[in-house]
Amino acid sequence: MAELGVSEMERMNTFGIGADAQRGLGAGMTLPLLFLATVVWWIWQRHKANLESGLPGTFGLPFIGETLTYVAKMKSPLGNFVDEKTKRYNGAQAFKSSLFFQPTVIATEVETVKMIVAKEGRSFVSNYPSSFALLLGRFNGLNMNGENWKRLRKFVISHIMRVDLLKERMADIEDLVVRTLDSWADDEGRTIYVEDETKTIAFNITALIVLNLKPGKVSQTMQRDYYPLIEGMFSLPINLPWTIYGKATQARVRILKTLEEFLQSRTVKDDVFDNYVQLLQEELPPGSPPALKHEMGLDLLTSLLFAGHDTTAATMVFSVKYIGENPKVLAELRREHEELLKRKQPGERISWDDCKTLSFSNSIITETLRMCNISTTVFRKSLEDVHVGDYVIPKGWLVLPYFRAVHFNPSIYPDPYTFNPFRYQDAAGSKLPFFGFGGGARLCPGMDLARAELCLFLHHLVMKFESWELLGNDVVSYFPFPRLSARLPIRVKRRTPPQQPST
Numbered sequence: 320m321a322e323l324g325v326s327e328m329e330r331m332n333t334f335g336i337g338a339d340a341q342r343g344l345g346a347g348m349t350l351p352l353l354f355l356a357t358v359v360w361w362i363w364q365r366h367k368a369n370l371e372s373g374l375p376g377t378f379g380l381p382f383i384g385e386t387l388t389y390v391a392k393m394k395s396p397l398g399n400f401v402d403e404k405t406k407r408y409n410g411a412q413a414f415k416s417s418l419f420f421q422p423t424v425i426a427t428e429v430e431t432v433k434m435i436v437a438k439e440g441r442s443f444v445s446n447y448p449s450s451f452a453l454l455l456g457r458f459n460g461l462n463m464n465g466e467n468w469k470r471l472r473k474f475v476i477s478h479i480m481r482v483d484l485l486k487e488r489m490a491d492i493e494d495l496v497v498r499t500l501d502s503w504a505d506d507e508g509r510t511i512y513v514e515d516e517t518k519t520i521a522f523n524i525t526a527l528i529v530l531n532l533k534p535g536k537v538s539q540t541m542q543r544d545y546y547p548l549i550e551g552m553f554s555l556p557i558n559l560p561w562t563i564y565g566k567a568t569q570a571r572v573r574i575l576k577t578l579e580e581f582l583q584s585r586t587v588k589d590d591v592f593d594n595y596v597q598l599l600q601e602e603l604p605p606g607s608p609p610a611l612k613h614e615m616g617l618d619l620l621t622s623l624l625f626a627g628h629d630t631t632a633a634t635m636v637f638s639v640k641y642i643g644e645n646p647k648v649l650a651e652l653r654r655e656h657e658e659l660l661k662r663k664q665p666g667e668r669i670s671w672d673d674c675k676t677l678s679f680s681n682s683i684i685t686e687t688l689r690m691c692n693i694s695t696t697v698f699r700k701s702l703e704d705v706h707v708g709d710y711v712i713p714k715g716w717l718v719l720p721y722f723r724a725v726h727f728n729p730s731i732y733p734d735p736y737t738f739n740p741f742r743y744q745d746a747a748g749s750k751l752p753f754f755g756f757g758g759g760a761r762l763c764p765g766m767d768l769a770r771a772e773l774c775l776f777l778h779h780l781v782m783k784f785e786s787w788e789l790l791g792n793d794v795v796s797y798f799p800f801p802r803l804s805a806r807l808p809i810r811v812k813r814r815t816p817p818q819q820p821s822t
């Protein structure tokens with residue numbers, strides 16, 4: 320280059336040769352430098368936040384952090400990642416880790432947990448793993464924040480979970496519960512796998528509320544495809560035919576296909592999907608592509624079918640287990656439902672309002688959720704440095720308010736590993752901190768529907784069956800969601816004479 324005169328350089332520049340060569344050289348140097356600088360900056364920020372946070376804990380391996388240990392412990396009935404860490408750090412109320420590829424704060428102390436869920440949208444926002452968005456659609460409620468989330472939540476509360484609408488559906492919901500429980504009674508000697516049966520009850524109810532879909536081939540196909548999808552929700556997003564995630568994405572494709580075919584076959588169009596797309600039409604910026612609204616509508620349906628059924632089904636399973644192990648609880652539950660029937664005309668349906676009066680049944684639901692922790696935590700990200708006592712939750716970290724730690728804290732819930740629904744029966748019990756349905760601005764909008772479904776389930780369970788024998792040695796695993804290893808096999812003993820008014 321030194322031998323070239325100015326005119327030579329100008330000539331090369333005119334033809335773009337020198338400029339390209341210079342750009343190539345520049346870019347060749349700049350990109351690695353930029354990358355290096357970003358990595359150094361990232362490490363420095365992480366190190367600085369780590370030092371300043373004052374939190375005990377370790378980040379584990381580079382990149383993957385402590386995710387593998389966390390998952391392994393959550394899968395095992397004996398290990399508990401959070402309890403072990405809390406003990407190791409002398410009862411620390413929060414500690415740091417690195418989970419799901421992010422620096423993480425896990426908060427176990429009740430006031431901090433309350434604060435995190437209460438500051439939704441201000442200091443913290445929802446931050447579920449990207450596998451959720453890939454499998455439930457990017458417009459599922461959990462992965463959304465801001466205006467689109469508010470729009471969706473308002474629609475769910477005011478159109479789908481509207482109490483007057485749900486009240487009208489109670490008889491249909493009850494029929495779906497009875498349909499399954501009657502099949503148990505028909506063949507007393509058979510082994511019933513409660514998990515399989517309750518998944519069908521809860522899926523059929525959710526499909527009825529969300530899609531107005533009656534049980535049949537379409538609902539069966541869709542329900543079957545949900546389980547590989549759910550298994551993939553916390554998996555590494557490696558999309559190969561044999562990976563958990565790969566199988567989950569194939570299941571999503573099938574679910575969407577079934578859903579689209581169902582939507583096209585409908586005769587009545589004034590339903591959840593069309594009403595939501597219509598609302599988006601009015602509220603999204605003019606010119607938003609129709610395909611976007613269609614996608615948002617599909618994501619709403621697929622995520623509701625997930626959120627509404629797997630959670631409620633698991634609560635039913637665990638309630639059968641816990642009540643089956645506790646004759647005193649069973650007796651008190653039956654007494655409450657016999658009292659209810661005395662207040663009703665023969666053959667009169669159980670209403671939404673009846674369910675609200677069933678205080679012991681609702682205590683059983685609360686206690687079941689406290690013990691089994693369908694949501695052990697929720698996923699948040701800090702929008703700013705948040706000072707809590709003598710430590711800081713640094714901005715931009717994954718934040719896990721750990722509900723399970725509150726629910727098993729012996730100073731809040733004495734004898735926490737004992738199933739005791741009686742604990743809620745006095746004035747103090749009704750004030751116990753409970754996060755079974757989350758809290759704050761994201762409190763589960765399906766909570767009242769779930770409680771109504773569960774009350775109907777408990778009613779028919781104790782009215783149709785004298786008792787049930789737990790047959791398997793089920794162990795509980797908490798990942799990706801709480802499960803019983805043997806799917807809770809039971810054998811039922813019918814009540815004689817049947818106390819059940821015909822429905």
Ligand code: HEM
Nearest residue numbers: 460472626627630631634693694697756757761763765769
């Ligand atoms: C026992 C059953 C249920 C449990 C334990 C449960 C639990 C939860 C929890 C803990 C959250 C909060 C998530 C967060 O804060 O990040 C939540 C949110 C949600 N749940 Fe439920 N749920 C149940 C039933 C239902 C039902 C029946 C439906 C509807 C059919 C439903 C729909 C939703 C939706 C749409 C959200 C997202 C709310 C938002 O992001 O604003 N859930 N649920």
